[in-house]
Amino acid sequence: MNSKIRQGDFSASKNEYLVYTYEQHRIPGIRTLSHYTIMSPIASPKWERYENCFEFFVAARGNFSLAAQTSVYKFSGGDIMLTFPNELLAENQNPVAPVSLYSFQLDISDENNFLFLSADAARTIIAQLLEIPHHIVQTEAEQMFPIIKNAFRMAGQEQNPLMAASYLQLFLLLLISFSKKEQFRLSPDIGRTLDYILEHIEDDIPLEDLAELSHLSCSQYKQKFKKQMGFSPRYFINQQKIEHSKTLLLEGMSVTDIAMLMNFNTSSYFSSVFKKYTALSPLEYLKKEKERTR
Numbered sequence: 001m002n003s004k005i006r007q008g009d010f011s012a013s014k015n016e017y018l019v020y021t022y023e024q025h026r027i028p029g030i031r032t033l034s035h036y037t038i039m040s041p042i043a044s045p046k047w048e049r050y051e052n053c054f055e056f057f058v059a060a061r062g063n064f065s066l067a068a069q070t071s072v073y074k075f076s077g078g079d080i081m082l083t084f085p086n087e088l089l090a091e092n093q094n095p096v097a098p099v100s101l102y103s104f105q106l107d108i109s110d111e112n113n114f115l116f117l118s119a120d121a122a123r124t125i126i127a128q129l130l131e132i133p134h135h136i137v138q139t140e141a142e143q144m145f146p147i148i149k150n151a152f153r154m155a156g157q158e159q160n161p162l163m164a165a166s167y168l169q170l171f172l173l174l175l176i177s178f179s180k181k182e183q184f185r186l187s188p189d190i191g192r193t194l195d196y197i198l199e200h201i202e203d204d205i206p207l208e209d210l211a212e213l214s215h216l217s218c219s220q221y222k223q224k225f226k227k228q229m230g231f232s233p234r235y236f237i238n239q240q241k242i243e244h245s246k247t248l249l250l251e252g253m254s255v256t257d258i259a260m261l262m263n264f265n266t267s268s269y270f271s272s273v274f275k276k277y278t279a280l281s282p283l284e285y286l287k288k289e290k291e292r293t294r
Helices: 119-130 141-157 161-183 188-199 207-213 218-229 233-250 255-261 267-278 282-292
Strands: 016-021 030-038 053-061 064-068 072-075 079-083 088-091 099-107 136-138
Touching: 016 141, 030 141, 030 161, 053 064, 053 141, 064 079, 072 079, 079 161, 099 141, 099 161, 119 161, 136 161, 141 161, 188 207, 188 218, 188 233, 207 218, 207 233, 218 233, 233 255, 233 267, 233 282, 255 267, 255 282, 267 282
Parallel strands: none
Antiparallel strands: 016 030, 030 099, 053 079, 053 099, 064 072, 064 088, 079 136
């Protein structure tokens, strides 16, 4: 069994970071499976971005916080924190108390090499994960923690990657189920604005209009939206515009025409926003998708 401590982030005498890479766990679609034990504050980390990769965090003990590009998110036992593909991420340097934390990175770039599942099953799970509306999902610790713990244990034995993958499949399916239950906790006013954004994604969408639709002041609306969704309304609008733009690019529309259609001021501004959300320029994304589907 191979393990390592990430140098620079942890002091080996107090903190430990046990990580299994694909060479050890042999689970298709999983980049790393990790277990943190943090007893003291860690050094300031650098920001990282994982292309085509989700990362999931499960707090087994203590309280922890992670800084993603939209905000700092705090979570503890029973909460699952996830970051989305191409999103910037940095660990918080000051855990509140001793922390035990499991995490794993899920690569979504190849549907044919995904947790030993068929391509159809992989596509279904990936699509449902991408639809999770926020970074923190409230679950039941007594149900989720044994699953991730057993997945980590099986991966460390280096004997049965299929069994470890089965635990991770179950973990993802339960996470998706919990996230769908949470969606019904959105207040009706915020729910109305979400529907409006999706129905008018090609339009200019002023936050003042959304606030009026929810019968709140603009500042109240922004605060309430972020509290329920985990990120700002402007972030969500731009994220959905970029997702829609991907489809238009693949359909053959030019970058300039898409920028104008989606109500970006200039094509260069559109390209900068596109790269912020995908880590690629529009043309780089288009080239990569064409190569992938050849």
